[in-house]
Amino acid sequence: MMGFFSSKKTKTVRGFSYYDRENLVHNLKEFVAITDTKPKLKFSTTETIKYKNRDLNEIDERWVLNTFDKPDFIIQEFEAINNYKVLFYRHIVGKFNFLLQFHFYKDYFIFVSNSVSTAGPLNRTDKKLFVNRLAEKYSLDMKIDSQQDFDIKITGKNNNFITINDSVSFRVTYINHAVTSRQIPDNPDFLEENPDEDIETQIDEFF
Numbered sequence: 001m002m003g004f005f006s007s008k009k010t011k012t013v014r015g016f017s018y019y020d021r022e023n024l025v026h027n028l029k030e031f032v033a034i035t036d037t038k039p040k041l042k043f044s045t046t047e048t049i050k051y052k053n054r055d056l057n058e059i060d061e062r063w064v065l066n067t068f069d070k071p072d073f074i075i076q077e078f079e080a081i082n083n084y085k086v087l088f089y090r091h092i093v094g095k096f097n098f099l100l101q102f103h104f105y106k107d108y109f110i111f112v113s114n115s116v117s118t119a120g121p122l123n124r125t126d127k128k129l130f131v132n133r134l135a136e137k138y139s140l141d142m143k144i145d146s147q148q149d150f151d152i153k154i155t156g157k158n159n160n161f162i163t164i165n166d167s168v169s170f171r172v173t174y175i176n177h178a179v180t181s182r183q184i185p186d187n188p189d190f191l192e193e194n195p196d197e198d199i200e201t202q203i204d205e206f207f
Contacts, residue, residue: 019073019088022099024113027080034111034173035180037163039153045138049156049174051112056160056176059109061087064102095119096126110180113173122170130172131164 025031048055052067065071068089076085089100099115116122116130127150135142138154152164159177164170 014073014090016073016075019075019086022088022101022115023075023086024101025081025084025086025103026078031081034113035175037153037165039163039165040148040151041142041144041153043138043140043142043152043154045140045154045156047138047156048158049138049154049160049162051174056109056174057158057178059102059112059176060107061085061102061104061109068100105179108179109176111173111175113171115169115171117169122166127166127170130170134162134164134172 020026024034050056051059054063064087071087072090073088074085075088078084083106085104087102087104089098089102091098091100095118097117099117100112101115102112103110116126118126128144131142131144131150131152134140134154138156140154142152144150144152150164150166150170153161154164155161161175161177163173163175165173
């Protein structure tokens with residue numbers, strides 16, 4: 001994110017349960033929540049939204065592997081969705097821990113999300129550091145209330161966009177709108193033919 005990743009990856013080993021918990025998409029509902037967000041603050045820029053200086057429309061798995069090397073973990077088997085893959089990378093830069101997750105549907109890049117944490121709670125000053133870097137990069141005057149949660153959307157050329165949210169953890173997500181608006185709806189095989197019933201339906205059987 002914005003040139004931060006010049007250090008080596010952390011070598012701490014994490015297993016499937018950790019990455020499955022951090023994974024943002026397990027089903028269609030979660031997919032929509034990430035890609036069709038309704039933020040409190042919206043900004044527009046004439047700049048092209050880029051991740052590590054690359055247009056989101058030009059990102060593919062090969063570029064990710066060439067840029068970040070071997071993933072720390074891969075999830076590519078889902079109960080409720082088909083042809084979906086998530087590549088995870090973990091980095092430590094100074095006091096900050098970065099967890100990256102690159103999401104792909106078939107060969108299409110959908111989004112990359114960057115979750116930032118520290119040993120203790122990430123304070124507001126640190127959060128504003130990241131927001132200000134993005135504001136500077138995209139020539140935006142982003143006046144954020146000192147007491148307001150971060151719930152922001154920045155839309156650029158081609159309607160690709162960035163979301164910034166700290167409802168659970170501080171997370172910056174770069175979303176390839178061309179794929180989420182066209183490729184997914186045009187591919188009904190995105191969903192399993194007989195997905196497991198959701199938890200609400202299962203609970204209803206006992207009442």
